[in-house]
Amino acid sequence: MKRLVLCLRIIGGDSYVGGLNGVVNAYCAHKSDFEENGFRPEIYSYSLPERLDIKFGPLNNILYAICQRHDAKKKFRGCTDAVFHIHTSRGQMFVRDVLLARAMSRMGIKTVMTIHVGSIDTVFKGTGLLKNMLIKIMSRYISAVLFMSNEVRGEFIRAGLDEKKARTLYNFYDLPEAADENGLLSCKGGITLRAVYFGSLNREKGIRELLEAMERTEGVTLDICGSATESGFEGWFDGKCAELKDKVKYHGYVGGKEKYGLLKRADILLLPSYREGFPISTLEGIASGCALVITPAGAMKEVYTDKNAVFVRPGSAGDIADALAELCKNRVRLREMQKNNIRYSAQFTVNKHIASL
Known part of the structure; x- marks a missing residue:
């Protein structure tokens, strides 16, 4: 049985940021699915020794990259039957991970990389020598590069990535209970509709427009779950929630049974983001029998249609308010979307995702 080394930097704290942590944790919770396909998953997460952590960003990044590669070479030297699966996103993390992939490949270890972003622009700021160099390294040394949407895959190919190595692998959901249509639908459809939002609290997630839409919406209450990730945004958010009183309830970060x-x-x-890869919260939503109100960001426009969702323009509070009003008024359409989504969600189970991987 081959080793599947899941490489990422584990980020602590209660946050939906770094959804790649959740993906890798789900992989490890479903080891039997990997074993059926001949792989044994394990996590490799490197942290700088405290004596080297000098708390100065640029120098810390250089030290981390050097020490991580040294540590990985020592741990995995001679493991040519292993597959090194790096999970990465943006900025300095991306640079470090591409260089680590090259180091592993040069040791004879097959390397795969999953890039958890909604746009190439979140990985590279503009153009330049660094971007071209990293994409050349990816094309030469990485066996397969996996993306969460065809859109981002296309952006990397147009930037020079070898098309034969670029693949799209959509996200998955992993809930504690299998979708039961009758049971789920019996929990829904009160006089006042209940909407829910899961994600980071920042402008790019469309939270400002979402709360502005709730100001003009009747017949809907909103549960918001997540943690603030933008400096200065929390004060405005708390004030707006207080103004909306019983219309909006903020839960902070939730997970597990409370989330389900x-x-x-x-x-x-609801997920009115400006940009996305393929948010797992939408898959959890459809598997739980929710209709979607979303923007056509990232993979969402590739995966969902008007049978699953009402699409709104990014940055438009009016569109969100209109979508909620339509679903309040047209309960037949709402119930059909909920039924469609429960059935459609069967395509995105963690078991099917692992088999495709």
């Missing part, structure tokens, strides 16, 4: 309980009781899942 909110999903089961919700009629609608």
